[in-house]
Amino acid sequence: MTEYYVCDDDDLAEMGRLVVECGDKQVGVFRVQGEIHAWFNRCAHMRGPVCQGRIYRRVLEPVAEDGTVRMMQQSETEINIVCPWHGYEYDLKTGRHPGNPRIALRRAEHVVREGKIYVRV
């Protein structure tokens, strides 16, 4: 495993991302609700560039007591990255597909040392 310097901790803002090349691998580093998460930039579907996708809040559809629905909603807490190739979504904190948790991104190891973010791949 090789350790790569990604950026300074200060440079990754809340909801910020940096997708980087580490040798022949690519990793996306995100800050979500204060936490750093690093994912390999390979979608579980067909290895698409998932970390370069758009970020959306998870879509929910609340059901009323009587079983009816009226409006959809965006989750306050669950943030998804959407693979730009075919639209698979993944929770940025768990790496799991919201519709099937067995489909997941591969987490890359990261460390923050002396104000710098590193990944190990």
Add this chain to the structure above:
Amino acid sequence: MKSDVTPRAIPLREQEISIFTDTRDLLEHSRRDAMKRGLQDWFVCDVDAHHVETVSWKEVVQYIEDPVVRENAMNYQQQRIGAPPYGLNGDLGLRYQSVGGRIPHQDDQREKVEDTSVHRDVTLTRRAMNSLGADYMIVFPTPMLFLGMHPQPEMEIWLARAYTRWTMDKIMAADDRIKTLIYLPFNTPSECVRMVEEFGHLKSVVGFTVTSTRYKPVHHNDYMPVYARIEELGKPIAFHAGYHWQDQSLATVNRFLGMHALGFVWCNMVHMTNWILNGIPERFPRLNSIWVESGLAWVPFLMQRLDDQYLMRQSEAPQLKRMPSDYMRENCFYTTQPMEVTHKKALENTFEMINAKTQLMYSSDWPHFDFDLPSMITDLPFLDEQSKRNILGLNAARLFNLPTDLRKDLAGGGVPLG
């Protein structure tokens, strides 16, 4: 000597993919995948890809032959504000394709193209071919796929002819790696014959397309001269699927996902049923049909339905000498995309039932939201190498009479640095 300097990760040029992203950047992972799998040395033909002809609609309408319609169309294209392109009916589902912008390449491709020596669509198609690893690409239009539902059958003729003449001039003439299955104005059979006779002999025309979204019985006697001419030419006829959300049964489906899943299959199931039960393969045994963009899972379903019913009611399909599934397996070809891969055993069974080794052809459907990669075929655990090579290119080479020398440039297909 071991260096203890920590290497720096290099930020990618495209941090977030958008409608402005270069196709080569967007498909870089595909190019790398293809290199890893040695596809540089495999002949690959992508039997179904698309361009967005409406981007060039101002040019296309100049090719309308009727002088009055041409003038009207050109004026409209020059002066309209906001209205859809002249003569196209489209479908309201087109607005939902990108899942609210989640899949940007489905919304638009506004990437930079410096080369002005060829039409922009030629450059985009070359970029896609070299990134997917395709030696040839058969390119279809997009909103025109709905034209069979236009209330004016004349419009289908005017636009089919204009588009064909334009595409010959601007796209096909520029690169012989790009081929077409020309659009037949199927609501008017005599005009289909005219199209076959006028354009069928051209080298870039590898066959003919019926856009499947239409309410026409493919077995009607009026079509027999069309099939006879096509059979004579030795080129195939393709049924390219699409949806029609306003079809009464589909209009009860409120999610695009459901409408799309059903619609793209339903039209071809109906046409295939008529095609087989009316014995078209018996009447035109050398006419090859290709069933495009319905995926594959419907084929075993329909084979089983028709076979079972046929044995009980043979007198209703007196032309058949074999089981419906025999015709579907021996006389019909299929394109892969969108290949249903979530149930592996079912997929393996499907390959066996359709005799994929000889009848199946790879298609990407690039740049649509459910496009497929060649690696979906190379990675299938249940196929031998020869079957994979056939599906990726050799079956198409045989059917379209294409030379199998390798034309792509996978290694040099990425975005130049700098």
